Amino acid sequence: xxxxxxxxxxxxxxxxxxxxxxxxxxxxxxxxxxxxxxxxxxxxxxxxxxxxxxxxxxxxxxxxxxxxxxxxxxxxxxxxxxxxxxxxxxxxxxxxxxxxxxxxxxxxxxxxxxxxxxxxxxxxxxxxxxxxxxxxxxxxxxxxxxxxxxxxxxxxxxxxxxxxxxxxxxxxxxxxxxxxxxxxxxxxxxxxxxxxxxxxxxxxxxxxxxxxxxxxxxxxxxxxxxxxxxxxxxxxxxxxxxxxxxxxxxxxxxxxxxxxxxxxxxxxxxxxxxxxxxxxxxxxxxxxxxxxxxxxxxxxxxxxxxxxxxxxxxxxxxxxxxxxxxxxxxxxxxxxxxxxxxxxxxxxxxxxxxxxxxxxxxxxxxxxxxxxxxxxxxxxxxxxxxxxxxxxxxxxxxxxxxxxxxxxx
Numbered sequence: 001x002x003x004x005x006x007x008x009x010x011x012x013x014x015x016x017x018x019x020x021x022x023x024x025x026x027x028x029x030x031x032x033x034x035x036x037x038x039x040x041x042x043x044x045x046x047x048x049x050x051x052x053x054x055x056x057x058x059x060x061x062x063x064x065x066x067x068x069x070x071x072x073x074x075x076x077x078x079x080x081x082x083x084x085x086x087x088x089x090x091x092x093x094x095x096x097x098x099x100x101x102x103x104x105x106x107x108x109x110x111x112x113x114x115x116x117x118x119x120x121x122x123x124x125x126x127x128x129x130x131x132x133x134x135x136x137x138x139x140x141x142x143x144x145x146x147x148x149x150x151x152x153x154x155x156x157x158x159x160x161x162x163x164x165x166x167x168x169x170x171x172x173x174x175x176x177x178x179x180x181x182x183x184x185x186x187x188x189x190x191x192x193x194x195x196x197x198x199x200x201x202x203x204x205x206x207x208x209x210x211x212x213x214x215x216x217x218x219x220x221x222x223x224x225x226x227x228x229x230x231x232x233x234x235x236x237x238x239x240x241x242x243x244x245x246x247x248x249x250x251x252x253x254x255x256x257x258x259x260x261x262x263x264x265x266x267x268x269x270x271x272x273x274x275x276x277x278x279x280x281x282x283x284x285x286x287x288x289x290x291x292x293x294x295x296x297x298x299x300x301x302x303x304x305x306x307x308x309x310x311x312x313x314x315x316x317x318x319x320x321x322x323x324x325x326x327x328x329x330x331x332x333x334x335x336x337x338x339x340x341x342x343x344x345x346x347x348x349x350x351x352x353x354x355x356x357x358x359x360x361x362x363x364x365x366x367x368x369x370x371x372x373x374x375x376x377x378x379x380x381x382x383x384x385x386x387x388x389x390x391x392x393x394x395x396x397x398x399x400x401x402x403x404x405x406x407x408x409x
Contacts, residue, residue: 130193153230157238
């Protein structure tokens, strides 16, 4: 069973790599690019927020405006945003505080509903970006161009972390995310940190009404659009490098939130569970069998079980290296950053794979019983996909920031 599952993982990984390799950057000429609103929702000062803002205000795109919704005027992000905009002398940007804090959806969804509702009819495309995305100059052009296809209702990229962080949490998140990127591409699940939708599609599919009652903004989009005959298109050139760090305690909360979002809105949630059982349960059963055989002094059985387990981990390491090599040209073209896997990093990655399995399995299990979630200091009660309640709120303060300025919020 484990060998069969490894074959499936290898096939899916190779298919993803083939998608990356065969993709050609494509963009429409200026006269065919519609006027676009880029929406950035902020709460807290993300580690690379100023870099994100600079990149968004220097896009190679003829007609676009950046709409920033900040949770509160006292938020530390407000000062960073105003100073960055002033330093660039940008005029195509508007900063607004969140005026209506809805209590039946997340604060981010409240901000999205406000920003989209305030747009006039001249904006034909709405693009969404997160504060952890430092995009390249042609990001918006490459994101919008595929929307010229009438069948495509949304386009998306994804994030890619570095495997060279100083925290074990950074490495575990790297492994988890690299697998998630492949799965999201397979299931056409968009990432809200780099996402564009036709304005008419937003209104036709009643996405605004959905966001006004939702915990997350992106996972449900594929199913909603499919009901109206629209597709979500993944754009490989929009893999965005994320240089933030993450320690294990913060990663644990982050992973549980990701699993909660999948449980609530993923159209193939059962497939996520099946994948977890195969990826986490099967190899760890082998590990437990090897330990039990050692305890009973059955040396041959112990050696066979442990060798099988070790071979599987090494095979996953090779797949991870193949993914890193496949993604590297895109990251290099977008950011000019050259990543390198040193022997020390590869050895660390080898130990990071079992840690990722244990971490992921534990977080997934606990997510089944999550009825409350705290996200950037705000607490929500979760009773169902469309039954969300904000039960505790306070403006984000500088004291809420991590001690390490590079650690994700």
